[in-house]
Amino acid sequence: MKLGIVYAGQGSQRVGMGQDFYEKYEEFRETIDNATDAVSGVTEMNVADLSFNGPMEQLSETRYTQPAMVAFAIGVTKLLHKKGIKADYTCGLSLGEYSALYEAGILDESTILELIAKRGKFMAEASGDRPIKMCAVLGADRDIVKEACDEANAFFCNELIVQAANFNCPGQIVISGDAAAVDQASTYLKEAGAKRILPLKVSGPFHTKLMKPAGDKLAAEFEKVDFKEGNSKVIFNCIGREKTGDEQIPKLLEKQVQSSVYLEDSIKYMADAGVDTIIEIGPGKAISKFISKTVDNVKVYSIDTVEDFENALEELA
Structure with missing residues (x-):
């Protein structure tokens, strides 16, 4: 063993x-x-x-x-x-x-x-008091998630950010960052065919810059x-x-x-x-x-x- x-x-x-x-x-x-x-x-x-x-x-x-x-x-x-x-x-x-x-x-x-x-x-x-969010993205591969985050960051001119925080297993990736940027990326991911996007109970934008x-x-x-x-x-x-x-x-x-x-x-x-x-x-x-x-x-x-x-x-x- x-x-x-x-x-x-x-x-x-x-x-x-x-x-x-x-x-x-x-x-x-x-x-x-x-x-x-x-x-x-x-x-x-x-x-x-x-x-x-x-x-x-x-x-x-x-x-x-x-x-x-x-x-x-x-x-x-x-x-x-x-x-x-x-x-x-x-x-x-x-x-x-x-x-x-x-x-x-x-x-x-x-x-x-x-x-x-x-x-x-x-x-x-x-x-701090920054409005943040983390969500588990189900049914989307890494490239799609990274692309959605890049598009959301560009939408906010990188003043608000979202990143892929956790690659947990095939088909489950967590995104994290400013709440508005996470919501924007979530919209792109739904359009790209992600099965579900589940908000997580967390208190910070963990594993982001x-x-x-x-x-x-x-x-x-x-x-x-x-x-x-x-x-x-x-x-x-x-x-x-x-x-x-x-x-x-x-x-x-x-x-x-x-x-x-x-x-x-x-x-x-x-x-x-x-x-x-x-x-x-x-x-x-x-x-x-x-x-x-x-x-x-x-x-x-x-x-x-x-x-x-x-x-x-x-x-x-």
Whole structure:
């Protein structure tokens, strides 16, 4: 067996996530409790209380979602590692990439949590009060989506922008940017035959050049961090593959926040490398669905609950 571990991104959060793990596993409980302290210098939040009790509106705010999701991911990863389950390849969707860096041993727990709290804060600040929108486009290929975004940007003389933010799987691409530009691109896409365009519940124009201020602030933070050699092979969002010798992790993370996420390419890269089993970690099963639409003959386990975790352990054993 060659194993891939993939981490969910923002939008998968739910009230109650991780509560069953917290009540049953000491390692998970310690991770969640420590996370509150780790992020306290950046974002005041009780990770356990917000994750388990909400309200959903606050849990869905970028500055709170990101630490809560990553704390959940680290806690489950610790439990897998304790059972001797480690990835050959790992990646994550947007903020999930930071959990992948933890799984690979590139960054430690406290560093990851502090960085992700700052990332959430910087992204929220970059969004400001600007009217924004993200939409999932179903049933349109990459070239059509990119062309629609280019036409919308030209319509607004590039004063308002829309970009392809996430290439999730064949037939599902997320566009992001200024609300009016996203609406304009959506009009073009409907005319071009897109099957559906679904607004997403998000609070910023993620993975567009509007996030450059966040990328700049993150770059300054990365200069203070020691990035270690990894134990697992990490596939990076903004390139959809492993990094080469002359590519540096801090630069890839800086680029990631303001450019497209190539999840579809990342999953294909894993499969081409011989990965035949993938564990998705995070609330919901969105990535599992993306995987099933992207590659064949890959067994997928989605770990959202203790029951999911224990069933996966039993089968993997």
